[in-house]
Amino acid sequence: MAKRYTVVLNLIIITFISVGFSSILQAGQTASVEVNKVKTQFLSENIKFTARLVAVQSGYVSARIAGPVIDVRIELGDYVEKGEIIAKTDTALLVGENNRLKALVDESIRQVARFQSEANLKLAELNRLEKLQNSVVFQKSQYEDSRQKLIIAKKLIEIAIAKKSIAEANLAINEVNLEWSTVRAPYNGIITAIHTEIGSWLQKGQNVITMLNNRDLEILADLPAKYISGIEQGMPIAFISTNEEKFQAIVRKILPEEDILSHTRQVRFTPDSKFLNSSIAPGQSVTIIIPVGSKKDSITVHKDALVNVAGQTFVFVAIEGKAQIRPITIGSSIGNRFEVINGLQDGEQVVIRGNERLQPGQSIKISTKTEE
Numbered sequence: 001m002a003k004r005y006t007v008v009l010n011l012i013i014i015t016f017i018s019v020g021f022s023s024i025l026q027a028g029q030t031a032s033v034e035v036n037k038v039k040t041q042f043l044s045e046n047i048k049f050t051a052r053l054v055a056v057q058s059g060y061v062s063a064r065i066a067g068p069v070i071d072v073r074i075e076l077g078d079y080v081e082k083g084e085i086i087a088k089t090d091t092a093l094l095v096g097e098n099n100r101l102k103a104l105v106d107e108s109i110r111q112v113a114r115f116q117s118e119a120n121l122k123l124a125e126l127n128r129l130e131k132l133q134n135s136v137v138f139q140k141s142q143y144e145d146s147r148q149k150l151i152i153a154k155k156l157i158e159i160a161i162a163k164k165s166i167a168e169a170n171l172a173i174n175e176v177n178l179e180w181s182t183v184r185a186p187y188n189g190i191i192t193a194i195h196t197e198i199g200s201w202l203q204k205g206q207n208v209i210t211m212l213n214n215r216d217l218e219i220l221a222d223l224p225a226k227y228i229s230g231i232e233q234g235m236p237i238a239f240i241s242t243n244e245e246k247f248q249a250i251v252r253k254i255l256p257e258e259d260i261l262s263h264t265r266q267v268r269f270t271p272d273s274k275f276l277n278s279s280i281a282p283g284q285s286v287t288i289i290i291p292v293g294s295k296k297d298s299i300t301v302h303k304d305a306l307v308n309v310a311g312q313t314f315v316f317v318a319i320e321g322k323a324q325i326r327p328i329t330i331g332s333s334i335g336n337r338f339e340v341i342n343g344l345q346d347g348e349q350v351v352i353r354g355n356e357r358l359q360p361g362q363s364i365k366i367s368t369k370t371e372e
Contacts, residue, residue: 034353034368035318036302040346045334046289051221051239051269053284057187058212060195061086063202064180072198074209080185087183087196087208094178101171108164115160119153126150189213212282219249219269221288225258228265230292237269240287247275249288292334299344300337302370304352306330315344316351316358318366323351325360 067089074086126146132138193210196202219239223231231237235251249269258265269288305315313330316323328343344350349369351358358364 035349055212122150222264305350318349
């Protein structure tokens, strides 16, 4: 490894001489330079993306049963609260059916009670005959007849209970349909479209209105897939509103699917309550600020320290008043700094001004030190 480093260094020095750098400064001259410190840092920067506000709750409200519309209680743009009546369909047939089913349930209850009473009498008679089995008056045929009558009575009770259960179930279904004949708002929000009117016939599943919750909004952004690694669910991010105010949001959801054309993934953010209480509306744009770059501490060097000769990247390191040449390997860049894979250590001083005229080993005078 040391041999390879020496070979590379010698090649660089030879290249310097061959391109004429030695003719610019005479041996023994001291060059005035500006240096910058090599430092370990979290290699990242913020990139801004345009996003939009969307309602968490929005969509159609549909009819659950069919029927003629007899009442529409809202207008376009109205604000409604959860449970508020939107429209009604005619319930005359349902009310009639409800009355019939209630009567059927009441009759089935009476029938079960009557059959239960008759079964109790037949059970008492069978018990009486059993006590006479050792008596001269005992008649086996009479006993068997009584036992069969009790079996039949119990079957009649079972049938009556089943009929009662069916009647109660049908009544419950009809009462649900009665409730569904009134269309109600499923959440607080604004009416954005009305799809019916009084006198029209609603089919089951037909849209009645379109609405959205304008007070429960989230931020929706389509981010380049290459930047998704820099964020995670639950992570706080900053964003800027249309009036240039800065707020915070939390990453709520990162959709796994990537758009094959735009190479983006959809990310949803929950903005803080302070923002939601301001004057906002769905469709408005905001600017989100996403951190990108390395998630680990990296050795970095200022971009102006880099000099490329014959395909090799190197820097001049200020050591004891001399400009020592150093080949390095660089990685990704963020802003004005490059990640250093190898070749430099944290805290070393590299030349960023005046390096274009330096020779390896030349004496230098540091005029300025910078940290950025």
